[in-house]
Amino acid sequence: MNSLFRADNAPPPSRFNRRVSVCAEAFNPDEDEEDSEPRVVHPKTDEQRCRLQESCRDILLFKTLDQEQFSEVLDAMFELLVQPLEHVIDQGDDGDNFYVIERGVYDIVVMGVTVGQYDNKGSFGELALMYNTPRAATIVATQEGALWGLDRATFRRLIVKNNYKKRRMYETFIESVPLLKSLEANERMKIVDVLGSKQFPDGERIITQGEKAECFFIVESGEVKIMIKSKTKAGHADNAEVEITRCSRGHYFGELALVTNKPRAASAYAVGDVKCVVIDVQAFERLLGSCKEIMKRNIAHYEEQLVALFGSSMDLRD
């Protein structure tokens, strides 16, 4: 981490902000001492702010902030450049910053084993800051890259406080989702802490068949239509999309590609205005591992639907 350098040549805040000890501090943002800390502002050029805004556009943890909070977050972020093989985070360390990726590919290593990768998008480093635990993974840059850092105090003041509100908003909904019934209450809470919420207007495509998968969805309100283009054109000469099913409140979709490591098997569209809970692939792997068996069992049901529609089930499994 020491070899990381700030794009504005100032030393990374981590060198100064480092916490000396790691303790399992209780989660109570209403009593957070950091509320009184001064607001952090790292001045940026218009060009930097544009790049920062673009990098933060799809960051799920920012999705439930109001405009004022989001703008405070952007003000506090600082640019970091990384070199190939640099460790941005080392497992076991104290948490200093949260990071948003502008560019670069980063391996996620747990106990020496690579368990995943961030490919030019996403964010990491939220867990140690949210729960005051040691870093749960090592993050290694595989190539030259650029990151935006957010200091621990600002992260806790804005994101962790907001999570307290999120817990109140989503606790009952998440408890009602049939897929998540088998999880412990604290596991469901961890899902609430990292979820984002996205709205889609009528007709908008939420998932595109054939694309790489980055997240998983649960319908919060409205209806989602799943459409598929058959690879075998028999009976569908123009290869038009055919509706397979609809998902409503509490139903999930977009899990198949994450479970099979394949491209999206179908497309999903909003029918009327739709709101979905969105969970990124890394959180899905970390928090929904034990639900994968239920999801895998559902593949047989998908195959039956496809046989009924097209006469063959296509290649859904790995």
Ligand code: CMP
């Ligand atoms: P943190 O523990 O602060 O630092 C390491 C980060 O790696 C962690 O936050 C998450 O953001 C990220 N991460 C991605 N996948 C995993 C995983 N499977 N286990 C632990 N951390 C992970």
Ligand code: CMP
């Ligand atoms: P995924 O392949 O990630 O993206 C498209 C989603 O459509 C898929 O996950 C499933 O969640 C959903 N889906 C619903 N019915 C089917 C089906 N019969 N075949 C494939 N996908 C389906």
